[in-house]
Amino acid sequence: MALSFNANGPVAVARSLSPEEWKAQASFALDKDAADKLPAGARAKFLALRNELAEARAVLTVPREKLAEAREKRDKVRLRLESLRRNGMHEGHPAFDAEKEVFDRLSAEVKLASDEYSRRSAAIGPIGEQIRRLEAYTASLPLSVGMAPAVAVKLPKGASIVAAIVQAREKIQEHRDAIQAAIDAPCTSADVKKRMRAQIEELAESGRPSVQGAVDFGERIKFPTTPAEVFVESKRGHADVSDAIGLVAWLFKDQLIAALDGALADVADDASALTADERRRRVADAKKQLLEAERIEEALIEQARQSGLTIGRRHDADPRAILQLSDSAPEVRDD
Template identity: 40%
Template sequence: MYLQSQLDVIEWLPPAAAERLRLLRQRAADAHRLIPEFETVREASMTKIEAANELKRLTDHPQDFGFNLKPDDPRVKTAIKYLEKMTADLKRLTELREVRTAAWQTASQAKAAVESWLRDGKPHGTTLEEVETEPPKLNKGEDVLSGIESLRRRVRELRADLHRIASAPYPSAFCKQRMREQIEALAQRGTPSVSRLVELDGPVNFQTQSLTSEVHAERRSLAFTETADALALVAWLHRDALIAALDREISTEADDKAALSHEARQKAEAEARGDLLAIERAETALVWRAMDERLPVEHRPDCNPLAILGCQLVTVPRTNGSPRSSPMHAWDVRR
């Protein structure tokens, strides 16, 4: 029996965070209620069509079942004005529906992102605790909306830094060491055995490798074969030349000025992510303030849910060694 879908993710939150999620839900629901109903738009469309048909009946020739009235006839003028009014009403309703649907979708995106993260993104073995942060201060001459935009520019800068860190090459010395380890392993794997030749006057045994391939025929099947390990044999035979050639390739390809080691990469990423979360906490605090002041702003759907909810993750120690419940099958009481 699948119980997890019956539970509301808001039950996992501390009180203040739960209230923030309720506010997000209420904001989305309020925005949805402002959308003109489809039936209202349909009725306006039908009224316009009826007005157009009435005008056509007044001006059509009698052979087309019309009254053949002239354009200056008062009844035609009245029908034209009524059609123009119905056309304008339909246009207004259609545009209003589009604008308010877009506003509802914008208001719903952050809520959906937070709920999705709570259901599927929150790390197992963690719980959420409220975190207190200093209220952000606006710069001189800066209002709430411009303060939010300033923080969002900083968010974009930090995300660009994270992309730069992730895209940074590795140092040439590290790459050369890894290459040597790979070639040494290949050479060792490809070393021929002459034991049978020396002891039994048998053949030299060259190392082999097993290959598997898929056969595409009327019925798909697998084919297996064993063949000489040519790459490993070349590495054994020309190890020094191969290492020297790859050394030159690495020196040509490397960019040590922009390179980051694993340790430097982890440190830089941790610092950037910490700064990003701090900026997003300040941003969301201003967004909540702007919402209280009824200003036109919404939380970004890609904002960290921890910042929107005002929480932090805390690891919960396991109380016993029993296995966790299988995902999608039962509710894990230790979540």
């Protein structure tokens, strides 16, 4: 048994930690920076991404100041125009027309400055969202996570890296579609019938009348009740009502099961259906292939950056792929 750290201090863990893990634990316990939970390579990349965002935001300073300056000048002229109106000077008066010409010119400058600021700000927005997503993900991680092996992607001679990224993203979508298809596939009739029988057995047991008190003490036979929501004079309350469905299931269990068997047979689609185990396996396989495809995409994005070409990441890119974390790291949860 060894010691580790959480946000509140040292705790026992079931294995010894490497020197690198001890450093990460100590840094996180001191600064509470989620990046300190990451292994060295992932931490370095995360900090580099944070710096990219900070630099991009710093670039906004100049257009933001230009926009503020243009608005201030325009608003001063607007006040002068309002003063002229209050003193009976309107369009056609030389003083008013001169100020109006200046106002129109400054309004055009405000629009240009605003468009430039909006354009640059829009380019930064996805980067900021990506960093916020990474921050949330790393904050949820355990204090020790491992690195995945680096992905080496060699493009054929003359191949376009942009085309390779597009192809990788098409593969990513294919794997996502496969996950959704496995989730949406119908259940097998055998599985549904098994659950249905268990449900009817449970209903029948809950609907069984109690006769023991009648035998032992001469009491009335007790029929089961179930809680229900009731309304009396527009007021909501709760009361116990007879459990009619349970009683029917107890009285006619076999007939009810047979009827439901027939109803299920009418709508079953066993040709497209998956058992629970098959569904889990297909989802797990598709998720594994999805993460592999996302790792390839990230490797291509890094190759492009090294060649001077900046390609933005998808807003929903897997943090494990971006930070090169091991497959065993928790999946991201966006819900």
